[in-house]
Amino acid sequence: MLKKLIIWAVILLAAVQLSKTQQFQQIKNESFAKIWDMLEHKSKTKTSNQAQQFSKSIQFWLESFSPQEKQLIKDITSTEQSYLSFINNYCYEAKPYHPILSNAHLLLVCDKAKAIHQ
Numbered sequence: 001m002l003k004k005l006i007i008w009a010v011i012l013l014a015a016v017q018l019s020k021t022q023q024f025q026q027i028k029n030e031s032f033a034k035i036w037d038m039l040e041h042k043s044k045t046k047t048s049n050q051a052q053q054f055s056k057s058i059q060f061w062l063e064s065f066s067p068q069e070k071q072l073i074k075d076i077t078s079t080e081q082s083y084l085s086f087i088n089n090y091c092y093e094a095k096p097y098h099p100i101l102s103n104a105h106l107l108l109v110c111d112k113a114k115a116i117h118q
Contacts, residue, residue, distance in 0.1 A: 050116050051076075051083040057112045065105060072100045073109070087113050 018024055055077040062070055076086045090098050091110035098106045 051078075051080050053116045054083065054113050057116065058109065061105075061108055068100050069102070069105055083113070084117075087117055 019028075055073075058073060062073065065073065076082050087110070090096060090106065091114055096103065096106050096110060101109060
């Protein structure tokens with residue numbers, strides 16, 4: 001029992017000393033940087049997929065939209081920023097209003113957008 005305890009203490013001491021070296025710190029920093037980059041990329045991919053998912057989910061109903069409304073939807077889904085801006089500016093209002101979209105179409109668009117955004 002004492003022999004195992006001494007072996008584990010030596011291994012732990014060696015690991016602590018190894019973690020203080022310059023090479024280990026460099027490897028650790030590079031690894032963390034790669035992990036953060038990967039997580040950031042996944043996050044951006046998820047966000048950019050939201051506008052695409054919204055565009056696909058609204059396609060069926062676009063037939064009843066006016067040409068101006070269709071162009072607006074196209075503009076909204078062109079960038080992730082415009083998609084998120086539209087949701088924040090028009091979909092969380094107490095009395096939804098949009099200068100181009102009719103009330104029924106605005107409610108439909110906001111319903112679909114909020115479902116994907118959550």
